[in-house]
Amino acid sequence: MRRIRPYLNSLRFKFIAAVLVIFVPLATMLVVNNLYSVEVVRSQVAQSNKNMLSLYMGQIDRNLVEVDKYMFPTLEGNLNVLDLEFPKSRDSDRYQIAKISMFNTLKDNMGYYPILESFFVYSALNQELIVAQNNQGSFEEREQSRQEILRMLEQEMETNDYSNWHVWKGEQNYYLFHLLKSGNVYMGAWINSSQLMVPLNLIDLGESGAALITTDKSEPISHVDLVNDKELSLNFPKQSYTLTGQGNDTYLVMGEPSTQGNFNLVALVPESTILQNLPYLQRISSIITLAGVFFLLLFIFLMRHMFLKPIKRIVMAMRRLRDGNWESRIEQKPASTEFEIVNETFNRMMEEIVHLKINVYEEKLNHQRAELRHLQLQINPHFFLNSLNIIYNLATVKDFALIQEMTKCLVSYFRFMFRSNSYLIPLRDELNHTANYLRIQQLRFPDIFQYRIDRPEAFLDQEVPPLIVQTMVENTIKYAVNMDKLIYISVEVGKEESAKGPSRLLLHIKDTGPGFPDEVLEWLAQEREGAASENGEQIGIWNARRRLRLLYQDRATIEFYNEPGQGAVVRIGIPMQE
Template identity: 70%
Template sequence: MRKIRTYVNSVRFKFFAAVLVIFVPLITVLIINNFYSGEVVRNQVAQSNKNLLSLYMGQIDQRLEEVDKYLSNTLESDLNVLDMEFPKSRDEDRYNIAKLTLFNKLKDDIGYYPILDAFFVYSAVNKDLLISQPPTDSYEARENARQEIQKVVENDADTIDYSRWHVRSGANGDYLFHLMKSGNVYMGAWVGSDKLMVPLSLIDLGESGAAVITTGDNKPISHGALFEDKGIDLTFPEATYAISGKGKHAYLIMGERSQRGNFNLVALVPENEILQKLPYLQRVSSIISIAAVMFLLLFLAMMRSIFLNPVKRIVIAMRKLRDGNWESRIEQKPTSTEFQIVNETFNRMIGEIHDLKINVYEEKLNHQRAELKHLQLQINPHFFLNSLNIIYNLATVKDFSLIQEMTKCLVSYFRFMFRSSSYFVALGDELSHTANYLRIQQLRFPDLLHYSVDKPNDLLAQEVPPLIVQTMVENAIKYAVNMDEPIRISVEVAQTEDEEGHPRLVIHVKDTGPGFPGEVLGRLALDPEQAGSEGGEQIGIWNARRRLRLLYQDRATIDFYNEAGLGAVVKIELPMEKKAG
């Protein structure tokens, strides 16, 4: 949430927001206006073609209705049809006369119906087909019609709806036919689809537009594969239009259903040709919309290069400075004069601050070194007095071998204490010094103090602060050794890893004494930095913690606790890395 608030309050966000507030409504209005204009043109074209389809379909239905009335009247009132219901063998002459009379009647009457290609009568009991066609048709056309009608009356006569016209796609073309039945006689009319399409050819549907006849379920009676390949669905709504197909094959689909038969008239108008008919002003509006979008993108790109990127480089450099990277500088790239001045001034200012910080840091480091040296030289004066007292007592009893050993241990002890002002020593040297110190204390408390110092060979070269282990051992002797019962002090060294896998040196100083008092542990846990002041009882602990703080900051720890059945335990953890002295 904070990142979101920061981004919203940034110059980048406010700049883009201002630009979008200005340009987006303008572009939106232009796009809506252009889209609305396209919709208006589509609706006008669709409505115009819809009206023409309705007019043509009305004319077709009217003519088909006239044919239906003629077929119905002939079946009901013509006695010749009645004679064809009976077998020809009963009275062949009468049957032939009726057939000839009916043929002449249909031949004369078909001229009144120019839409028709044929009238036909079929006697089912005699399997005899009578066809009357206009004399203008060629022999081939009449023969093709006869073949198709023969298939209809022989194969489909008993399965079709006698009340409506039907669409049929034959081997020699597409047809409409209507079949009626009276007893054993079928009578019908036959129309080629090309005659129905003649008026539709006068409609301007564009160069790639078309008009087709479809079945009642919107399937084209011809060229079905072509429409399927182009992804064109000929389903149309009743009152408006549909859009089908994609890209250059997108069409407006308008249609009109026949009231007399199971077929439709469908018109397809290419959408791209419709939009070309937009008024000049609307086309200019489209160009303006596109130009506005391009100008917006160009404007944003220019502002990004001239204004936003220089600001971004300044912000990135300042963030690096905030994270402590004082080597960060603003990259010098070609930019405006004002930003060049800002960048140069910023880089020069950061350089001066960096130099000043180095001087301050060195001054602080010198102060820490002086403080660390002072802490190293803080030596318990009682140790000197007790050591001299031990030598005096040994001289009294004339134990020269112990006097020599004691003197040698003291020499080693003070040589280590007054060695060069190193901030780090090898762990092996620190452990040897600690063992030497324990030996001196053992001579002071014979038979009361026992000790062991672990010295793993693979860790002896690791560097540690001087006197850090000896200080904890000295604290254990001070508070754990008494004259009543013997005590054992052990120093254990091991290596471990932290949560990130970095190696750490772990040193345990343990004793078998009574352990830390509860109030002492409480002070150490609540306020470890001030657990003991320079005038307090825990001066050694304060000294050690202060030195670790100066040398390692917060990467080193000292923990104090009591271990059940053992006594006091001091745990020191240090990062395993070498330091320069």
């Protein structure tokens, strides 16, 4: 919420909100009115076409009922059907007479049912088909229809559903049939789907609209190319309509299922044809809506160019200034006179602030340099006096080899301490100085401790503050070395990868002594700089922390802890220069 509140209180948000409060209700009202008008026209067109489909489907169903009324009594009451149930070998003449009589009966009644293509009777026991067809079509077409009936019988004779009309998909066409059974005799009616489509083709559904018959699985019987090309879905609700298609090829789909068979009548009406019948007022409202949106965008563009962008440049410059970028300036771009005055004044003020800040910064930097130099030059006088005393004692016993080595080590030690006023030195020099210091301590305390210093070649050129390692080693010798137990001191160098910033150089100073006491670890964890100066204890640690903070701020760390069964560990992390 704290992040959102400044944005909600910004001038940009208030300006956009005020514009939207004025224009959005008006545009919404126009859009809703337009959509409502479109929906009304769609509903009227859909209802009109659905009524037409219902009327025609009712006519088809009545014709199918009339056909069923003829077939049921014929199949059950015609004596010729009884003769067709027996094998023709039983009485061949009687069988042939029944066959001819049955054909004539069906042929004579074909004229009462113009919707039909044929009646047929099939004797399953004798495997003979009697077909009475109308005279329409060529001989090849009638023969093809006869073959389709035979294929249908092979597949449908064993079915238990003889109550409804069904769709049969032939090799070149779709057919509608109703099959009845009495004993070993089957009787049926056969309708070519093209016969049903003749009245539907007279319905005006637009240039690309169509009326078609579908199966109960919404598979088109006609206009298959149209349905596939437009990727139309033929599923329809019972009481209303649905929209199908993509882009500009959107169609209204409404349908009517048959009560006598598993097929539907479906009407496809292009939406573009419907919208042509919209009143001119609806078109005008659409134009007004588009014009309102255009002027709204134009108004926002002008206000953004003349008002919001200059303010945004000022705010961005102030944000950069808040983040510490004192070089931030406002770009001088064409703007209103008032904004030009504000920009020029801001830039001039920033120039004066930068000059003042540079002077203050240089004074602070000089003070930090003096403090850092003072910290580097702090020398333990006891170490210096003890080293001279060791040389004196070695001279007394005339151990000239050790005197030479001790003198050489002291010369190297003090040369390192005084040779440079640099704030950073290569890790190679720091490790060599630490090794020199440890050797001096070994000469002071022979057979008391051993040491090892890692010198990975990949890290020797990295720069570190001088005496940062030697100070921690000196502290280890002061508190960990005793006369009762041999102590092992090691200096290890490694690297720590970081995904958020530069990698860090890791320096571990370890010993095998008793480790840090709990009260010392508690004190070290608090990182109190001033506490060391009260009694002079831990002055080396305080010195190291102070120098790291002056050089790296909070990017360098010193950690103190004990390793179980090992001893004390000092872990120093310093940012690496890639």
